[in-house]
Amino acid sequence: MSSFEEKFEQAVKDGVFPGAILMARDVSGKLDYAKVFGSLSMDKDAQPLQLDSILFLASMTKLLTSIAAMQCVERGLISLDTDVGDLIPSLAAQPILHGFDANDKPILSKRKNAIKFVHLLTHSAGTSYDKMVPMLEKYRTQIGQPENRATMENKCVYPLLFEPGTHWSYGTGTDWTGKIIELLTGKTLQQYMDENIFTPLGISRIQFTPYVTEEMKVQAASIALRIPDGKLVNLPRSKNIDFGDLECFGGHGGYADLTNYFKILESLLLDDGKLLSPSSTAIFFSPHLSTPSRKAINTIFAQPEISAVFVGSFPESVEYDWGIGGVVLRENGEKRGKGTMAWSGMPNLFWWVDREKGVCGLFGTQVYPPGDGKVGEMIDLFEREVYERVEGGGGGAKL
Structure with missing residues (x-):
């Protein structure tokens, strides 16, 4: 066992996470690494975590929905610049919330800019997560929170924070994207992905919440919560x-066997045409934020109190943008090459695809809250190890 792997074994013993799944490969296939550590839960008699155990993806679902969206663009069903207001009228009807007046009444204005498809995909439509924005939480409390949040209408219909295309805020844009895909194709997101993403790659173990099988439920890891x-x-x-x-929910509703999810990262890295044409892949990985939105995302990523909740390492020295499927580097980073796309999931999962240096990686665990510092150190350790192996020509355990 390498010293790197010993550190992961020790991290399990130290309570950093119940378990972790690591996968990485390079374009040449010389690096083909997969390793699992720890258990399915914090129970004393917990079963060992397996490479094919089921994990809650949370926002790692966004990559899948973004691929589906790009396929719709490729097939001429919609364009990135389409005004989607008529397709999602409940969101289009929402005003912009600016704050509250001296009498604690919401200050609202009518939206002027079109909500374009690309705005939803790049978190620049003005949508956000109400639970992450006190102003939105206050507004929803004032008007009466829904009794349940089981549908888009209950969970995601509330005011925008800014005019589309003028700022950046992480939020429900990809969930709305999923609803548009369902309208365009006449299929549920699960049905569409089964036919157009999963079947072409031989995948059968990625399911949205309403479709998770009993077998997958039995094999699912528990989410661990770090208490004070x-x-x-x-x-x-x-x-x-x-x-x-x-x-x-296209922004957070997926569960997966990570060996299945990794096939999607491999397909994007290899640009094998199974999911997207080469020209569509190039668009997928290109920066798409407007100048003010790009300025906003970099200002946000430079604020430690905000960026701390994002999973993975995002040094301030690098300029960021947003592609169709995730954050992208506009320049070379310490490890990652220019154009690297990456993102994560709330239980501290993380993925990246670096086409410049020819490598992709996936880190899976199930720990709340997001941005956990102890887990973050292990993600960084894993990523550094992968790049060292790529540069050194090393391999690893076979998947």
């Missing part, structure tokens, strides 16, 4: 953000 004393405890299933979801 630093220890991890099992989070009750009923407390997870997707509990009770009745629809396919």
Whole structure:
């Protein structure tokens, strides 16, 4: 066992996470690494975590929905510049919330700019997560929070924070993208992905919340919650953000065997044409933010109190943008090459595809809250190890 792997074994013993799944490969195939550590939960008698155990993807679902969206563009069903207001009228009808006046009444204005498809995909439409923005949470409390959040109409219909295309805010844009895909294709997001993403890659173990099979439920890892004393405890299933979801939420609703998810990263890295044509892949990895939105994302990523909740390392020295499927580097980073795309999932999962240096990687665990510092150190350790192996020509355990 390498010293790198020994550190992961020790991290399990130290309570950094119940378990972790690591996968990486390079274009040449010389690096083909897969390793699993730890257990399915924090229970004393927990079964060992397996490479094919089922993990809650949360925002790693966004990559899948973004690929589906790009396929719709490729097939002429919609364009990135399409005004999607008529397709999602409940969102289009929302005003912009600017704050509250001296009498604690919301200050609202009518939206002027079109909501383009690309705005939803790049988190520049003005949408956000109400639970992450106190102003939105206050507004929803004032008007009366819905009794349940099982549908898009209940969970995601509330005011915008800014005019589309003028700023950046991480949020529900990809969930709305999923609804548009369903309208364009006449299929649920699960059905569409089964036919157009999963089947072409031989994938059968990625499912949205309403479609998770009993077999997958049995094989699912529990989410661990870090409590104030630093220890991890099992989070009750009923407390997870997707509990009770009745629809396919394209921004957070996926569960997966990570060996299946990794096939998608490999396909993008190799540009093998199974999911997207080469020209579509190039668009997918290109920066798409307007100048003010790009300025905004870099200002946000430079604020430690905000960027701390993002999973993975995003040094301030690098300029960022947003592609169709994730954050992209506009220049070379310390490890990553220019054009690298990356993103994550709330339980501290992380993926990246570096086409410049020819490598992709996936880190899987199930720990809340997002941006956990202890887990973050292990993600960085893994990523550094991968690049060292790529530069040194090393391999690893075969998948």
